Amino acid sequence: MTDGTEKFARFLKVLGDANRLGIVMAIGKESLSVTELVRIKGLSQTLLSFHLRIMREAEIVRTExxxxxxxxxxxxxxxxxxxxxxxxxxSSNDKKPDENRKSELTGKRAGKTARQSMQFYAKIN
Structure with missing residues (x-):
């Protein structure tokens, strides 16, 4: 993996935690203090500070x-x-029941793959 890819993967991993994602959404385009974030998120100051440190190290948030x-x-x-x-x-994906979505997707994929295979085979023969 390249350094850029590894950094991006770490970035996504950091955002993959529900608490950290919630903190990012709470901050939005504002600047908020730890006290404000504790009130908004309902997390203990210790837990919030832990998550903020991880996000700071991943360069997701900055401090002032x-x-x-x-x-x-x-x-x-x-x-x-x-x-x-x-x-x-x-949210739009959640509107369909999982099983219907799965059959719909696999059906489309199977049809598309078969068509592509036939087209490729026709080109090489």
């Missing part, structure tokens, strides 16, 4: 000190738009 408070914001505010789009995609 203002007097005695440390404020957290997203390193790239466009992340919230990307996550919102992914969330909409997931």
């Amino acid at each position: 000190r203002n007097g005695p408070f440390i404020y957290y914001s997203l390193s790239d505010p466009s992340l919230i738009d990307i996550l919102a789009a992914l969330s909409k995609t997931q």
Whole structure:
């Protein structure tokens, strides 16, 4: 794997935790203090700080000190738009029952694969 791919995989792994994803969504395009995030997320300060440290190391959030408070914001505010789009995609997929979706997808894939195989075979013969 390339260094860029490994860094991206780590980034996605960090966001794969429900608490951290919730923290990112809570921050959005704002800057919030730890105290504000504790109130919003309902996590203990210790647990919240643990998750914020991991996100800081992955460069998902950045900090800014203002007097005695440390404020957290997203390193790239466009992340919230990307996550919102992914969330909409997931929500629209949830509208169909899993079994119907599975048969629909595998049926389309099987038909497409068979067609592609026949077209490829016709080209080489």
